[in-house]
Amino acid sequence: MWKVVFSCSLVILALSATLHVSFRAPPVTMSRSALPTVMNAIRVARFGGPEVLKLESNVPMPQPSEGQVLLRVHAAGVNPVETYIRAGTYARKPELPFTPGSDAAGEIADVGAGVNNVKVGDRVFTRSAQGAYAQYALASAGDVQPLSAKLTYEQGAALPVPYLTAYRALFLRGAAKTGETVLIHGGTGGVGTAAIQLALSQGLRVLATGGTDAGLDMLRTLGVHGAFNHRQSGYTEQIHAATDGKGVDLIVENLANVNLDADLRLLALGGRVMVVGNRGRIEVNPRDLMMAEGDVRGVMLFHTTPEEYVTSYAAIQAAVDSGHVRPVIGKRFPLGESPAAHDDIINTSGALGKLVLTVE
Incomplete structure (x- = not known):
């Protein structure tokens, strides 16, 4: 009996050591009950130039419904298409007011009913945040991807689009x-x-x-x-x-x-x-x-079809694991400087990597 217990203990210790070496410790996150009721977010009340991007501090916290996750955003990717949407010149116009952005990286803060592929505290990135220019954003659970420990949140936000x-x-x-x-x-x-x-x-x-x-x-x-x-x-x-x-x-x-x-x-x-x-x-x-x-x-x-997304993500994750993919971060702007970020991505004389927003 003691031999069995001792052997099991050795296995557990070995596994623990392996996990300790292979993965970073999970981030410390607040409990669901400690989540705030309002958040900072960029809001657009009318279509126009970069100046219509306004930082508001009392935006109601979104609540995940069935099949959704709530993401604590640490970084958001800025893409040229978001400037066209903000200006009202894109083919599809969102209902006003809205929070821009779809590329985000952060940690899971809450999950809705039926979500079992991720859990609170997981590091993830997504292409489908419902308003990534914010402290928190909803996303479909099926659209979040695990963020490799080899990448920072900023690099994760640079991956999707x-x-x-x-x-x-x-x-x-x-x-x-x-x-x-x-x-x-x-x-x-x-x-x-x-x-x-x-x-x-x-x-x-x-x-x-x-x-x-x-x-x-x-x-x-x-x-x-x-x-x-x-x-x-x-x-x-x-x-x-x-x-x-x-x-x-x-x-x-x-x-x-x-x-x-x-x-x-x-x-x-x-x-x-x-x-x-x-x-x-x-x-x-x-x-x-x-x-x-x-x-x-x-x-x-x-x-892109759902099947093509599966193929694409698998190839990208494999390239991250092999070391071939390391997103190059060019400029970083705090969330409140979103207007400057939108101006820069269109008018810069020469980009040097991906432009991201950092979210506190």
């Missing part, structure tokens, strides 16, 4: 294959750095463009095979030469209204352009597309 978009552009829409050459046009921003890391993780030869010396240095640090200044005259010839005149197999395009015409002349035979970002119209010569027998394909994360 940028990495899901990059994966969709590269592999779901772009059908990238190991050994192909991909050009990440605008490689220094959130989606750009995500695309670089995911492409390198799958054995692609990666070329990328930036607009500043600091941006080019960052691209080289990320491990690209070639970094080019898209503000420099003749940069497309340099890219073409880097492919020995064959052209690139795949382009991830973050500003199509500026670059698409030149993109078509960079394509290898059968090459594809994935349009991820665009802010206006552009004139192109279809003959360039004919010469390459190329494709121009739009990429919209909204069209």
Whole structure:
């Protein structure tokens, strides 16, 4: 009898030691009964410029219903689409007033009925927070993902839209294959750095463009095979030469209204352009597309199916575990400086990673 107890004790001690080494201790969280009744949140009462983003301190705390979780937000990702929604120029307009943001990382503060995939205190990130620019936000339990202990909350907030978009552009829409050459046009921003890391993780030869010396240095640090200044005259010839005149197999395009015409002349035979970002119209010569027998394909994360989300998250989590994915955080703004963050993401002269809001 004593031998059995002693053996069980050794097993428990061994497991405890293993868990202690492999995982961080869970964060200390308040009990459900200690949750506040009001919170700080950014509210938008009318569509307009960044100035309509107002920090309010008495916003009622949301309560999770069946199938929902309440997330204590520590960081929120800022995406260009949120500036269009705020301005009222996006195709879908939220009901006023509203709290912007969908990308968030934090810890589970409460769960609704029927939720058993996460528990209070878990570190998670999500693409579907119902108002991420706040201290607390609701999300569907099925849309929260475990946040690796290898990543900070800020890095977790940088994962959803940028990495899901990059994966969709590269592999779901772009059908990238190991050994192909991909050009990440605008490689220094959130989606750009995500695309670089995911492409390198799958054995692609990666070329990328930036607009500043600091941006080019960052691209080289990320491990690209070639970094080019898209503000420099003749940069497309340099890219073409880097492919020995064959052209690139795949382009991830973050500003199509500026670059698409030149993109078509960079394509290898059968090459594809994935349009991820665009802010206006552009004139192109279809003959360039004919010469390459190329494709121009739009990429919209909204069209991702549930099955594709499962595939995408699995690939991203695997790349995090292997060390290939480490979101690059560019600028950090406190929650109250959301207007400055919205101005920066549209008007910056050169992004250097993902822009996030920090939430106290």
